[in-house]
Amino acid sequence: MIALENFSYTYPGRTEPALNGVTLRVRQGEVVLVTGPTGAGKTTLCLAATGILHHEYGGGSRGRALLMGRDVTKYADLAEIGRRVGVVFDDPDAQLIFTTVEEEVTSGLEGLPLPRENLLERMEEVLEITATSGLRERAPHTLSGGQKQRVAIAATLALGTGIVVLDEPSSELDEEGTQRLFRILQKLKAEGKTVLVVEHKLDALFSLADRMVFLEGGRITVEGAPEDLLRDERVRSVLHSDVDDRPVRLATARQREQRAAAPPIIAIERLVHAYDGHDALQGLDLAVHPGEFVAIIGDNGSGKTTLIKHLNGLLKPTSGSVTVRGLDTRNAAINELARHVGLVFQNPDTMLFEETVAEEVQFGPANLGMSNVADRVTHALDEVGLSAQRGTYPRSLSRGERQRLAVACIVAMEPEVIVLDEPTTGLDAAESRRIMELASRLRDDGKTIVMVTHNMRIVEDYADRIVLLEHGALVADSATGGEEVICQRLCSTSRAPASFTA
Numbered sequence: 001m002i003a004l005e006n007f008s009y010t011y012p013g014r015t016e017p018a019l020n021g022v023t024l025r026v027r028q029g030e031v032v033l034v035t036g037p038t039g040a041g042k043t044t045l046c047l048a049a050t051g052i053l054h055h056e057y058g059g060g061s062r063g064r065a066l067l068m069g070r071d072v073t074k075y076a077d078l079a080e081i082g083r084r085v086g087v088v089f090d091d092p093d094a095q096l097i098f099t100t101v102e103e104e105v106t107s108g109l110e111g112l113p114l115p116r117e118n119l120l121e122r123m124e125e126v127l128e129i130t131a132t133s134g135l136r137e138r139a140p141h142t143l144s145g146g147q148k149q150r151v152a153i154a155a156t157l158a159l160g161t162g163i164v165v166l167d168e169p170s171s172e173l174d175e176e177g178t179q180r181l182f183r184i185l186q187k188l189k190a191e192g193k194t195v196l197v198v199e200h201k202l203d204a205l206f207s208l209a210d211r212m213v214f215l216e217g218g219r220i221t222v223e224g225a226p227e228d229l230l231r232d233e234r235v236r237s238v239l240h241s242d243v244d245d246r247p248v249r250l251a252t253a254r255q256r257e258q259r260a261a262a263p264p265i266i267a268i269e270r271l272v273h274a275y276d277g278h279d280a281l282q283g284l285d286l287a288v289h290p291g292e293f294v295a296i297i298g299d300n301g302s303g304k305t306t307l308i309k310h311l312n313g314l315l316k317p318t319s320g321s322v323t324v325r326g327l328d329t330r331n332a333a334i335n336e337l338a339r340h341v342g343l344v345f346q347n348p349d350t351m352l353f354e355e356t357v358a359e360e361v362q363f364g365p366a367n368l369g370m371s372n373v374a375d376r377v378t379h380a381l382d383e384v385g386l387s388a389q390r391g392t393y394p395r396s397l398s399r400g401e402r403q404r405l406a407v408a409c410i411v412a413m414e415p416e417v418i419v420l421d422e423p424t425t426g427l428d429a430a431e432s433r434r435i436m437e438l439a440s441r442l443r444d445d446g447k448t449i450v451m452v453t454h455n456m457r458i459v460e461d462y463a464d465r466i467v468l469l470e471h472g473a474l475v476a477d478s479a480t481g482g483e484e485v486i487c488q489r490l491c492s493t494s495r496a497p498a499s500f501t502a
Contacts, residue, residue: 001026001163001194002024002066002196003025003065003069004024004025004045004048004063004064004065004066005063005064006021006022006023006062007021007022007023007048007062007063007064008020008061008062008063009059009062011044011057011059012059013393017218018044018218019041019045019048019219021063022041022220023220026194026196027194028162028192029192030194030210031185031188031189031195031208031209031210032196032197032209032210032211033206033208033213034046034198034212035212035214035238036214036428037428037431038238038399038427038428038430039398039399039400039401040215040216040217040218041215042167042198042215043090043167043198044218045198045215046167046198048061049065049067049196050067050072050081050087051065051073051078051081052087053065054073055075055077055078055081083111083161085161085163085164086157086159087164087165088152088153088164088165088166088167089152090171090198090426091347092145092148092149092151092152092172095155096141096148099139100139100140101135101136101138101140102123102137104140104155105123105126105136105151107155108155108156108158112160122160123158126154129184129187130151130154130184132150132151132154137276138275138278139275139276142276142278142280143301144300144301144304145305145425146173146177147301148172149173150180153166153181153184157184161193162193163193163194163195164193165196166198168198168200170201171200171425171426172300172346172454173300173454174298174454175454176299176300177300178201181205182208197209200427200428200429206226207226209226211223211226212224212225212230214232216234222234222235237429238430264287265289265324265325265416265417265448266322266324266450267321268287268310268320268321268322268323269285269320269321269323270285270320270321271283271285271286271321271322272317272320273306273315273318279472280306281303281307282303282471282472282473283473284307284469285474286307289448290416291447292448292464292465293449293464294448294450294464295451295453295458295462296308296450296451296467297453297454297459297469298469302471304469305346305452306472307469308343308419308450308452311324311329311337311419311450312334312337312342313332313333313334313337314334324340324341325416335367335368339368340416341416341417341418342410342415342418342419343410343419343421344418345406346421346422346425347425348399348406349395352394352402352406354394356390357389357391358377358381360409361376361377361380362376362377362412364410364412365413376414377412379411380408383408383411383438384404384405384411385404386401386404386405398431399426399427399431400427400431400435403427403431403435404434404435407420407423416446417448417450418442418447418448418450419449419450420439420453422453423435423439424436424453424458432458436458436461436462439462456489465478466478466482468482468485468486468489476489
């Protein structure tokens with residue numbers, strides 16, 4: 001069904017191939033799991049296998065890529081391929097284009113030769129199995145990252161194609177969403193669908209796979225049964241694991257008292273924010289003190305990203321107030337707030353638009369009229385380990401390098417508060433640790449860190465305060481006696497913490 005034969009590919013403007021002599025066959029009804037370190041070429045493999053590289057990207061290729069026995073170059077366009085292959089991209093925003101969730105799903109049904117009642121049945125089934133029925137009237141851009149990912153999966157399933165390719169489909173999903181994805185893949189397998197899935201989070205998925213492929217440096221270096229590959233140390237080193245003996249590092253009572261003695265750097269009072277009549281935040285109160293490392297956790301749609309977008313003025317309160325360093329965000333200009341709060345977006349590509357790495361980092365401080373811009377750029381690139389890539393085109397970097405570049409863009413402006421929205425999405429375990437150690441160094445340098453994440457392992461290892469949101473409300477805060485509730489959440493999604501107090 002999918003075949004790459006000694007396939008190599010080099011992106012336009014690059015000299016090093018992203019894929020180098022890859023041979024891979026995925027037979028009808030097989031589920032093949034692809035993993036590997038960040039920047040190994042996994043997404044490129046998905047784009048090659050679905051004909052997107054040839055029909056959209058250009059670049060140089062050797063060898064052949066075939067779908068259903070036919071070379072992808074022989075298909076007229078992606079529309080013809082799309083009738084045979086459904087794709088879920090690693091960035092759901094890239095494929096959500098309609099004004100409501102229902103329109104996103106029905107758009108894939110319109111070309112199917114089925115009676116209207118059958119189409120409506122299929123739509124309801126897809127909405128049900130992806131838990132998106134309650135979102136049908138919502139605009140996709142108002143959804144959380146995990147909700148968008150579920151909608152993208154729903155729109156792809158609606159097509160009913162015999163081949164499904166998924167690139168990091170669980171990267172933005174909470175635990176419940178990941179388990180739901182597992183059940184969806186079980187259903188696809190039972191129906192005899194051919195599935196190619198790229199993932200780093202394998203706990204819930206590897207038991208489904210017939211084969212597992214490990215990609216390094218654009219080459220397949222190991223291939224075989226999942227249980228065999230999981231014994232390989234190279235493979236294990238890039239996978240996210242729940243096995244760790246480090247205790248939760250919550251702040252001690254004395255540390256909390258010392259921090260609380262200082263005025264809060266962020267003060268949120270009775271914050272409400274509504275999208276199209278839906279209250280994403282419901283009267284939320286929160287104070288963050290200088291020097292804290294706060295993790296904001298909660299299920300998809302709990303309001304986490306909506307909350308942090310209020311910290312730099314991207315969103316304004318429907319009611320209530322947000323104050324940062326004494327500035328009321330309802331009245332403060334965004335460029336003024338940027339001097340105090342830097343937000344690193346979940347997808348680093350939304351922040352990158354310049355021609356070189358150095359120019360990306362230079363843009364922020366130069367735009368704000370800051371002094372010593374060149375020194376700021378040098379310091380920021382040193383801090384994130386990208387000094388050698390000063391002249392590199394940003395989008396040619398690996399995902400992990402682009403994430404570190406996005407952090408450098410914020411570091412160069414030296415804000416007191418750095419906000420990280422799902423900073424390890426799409427990264428392997430080693431690159432995730434690198435990003436989090438960077439965040440820890442920034443906290444040790446006196447920055448206040450606010451982080452949104454679904455990765456409970458990271459929460460336990462790095463945060464000293466945990467805030468839990470549910471349905472737009474703050475339901476537990478480790479700084480105010482909510483440890484037991486939070487421990488229940490951590491224990492249900494990870495392992496039982498070794499210690500919950502310092």
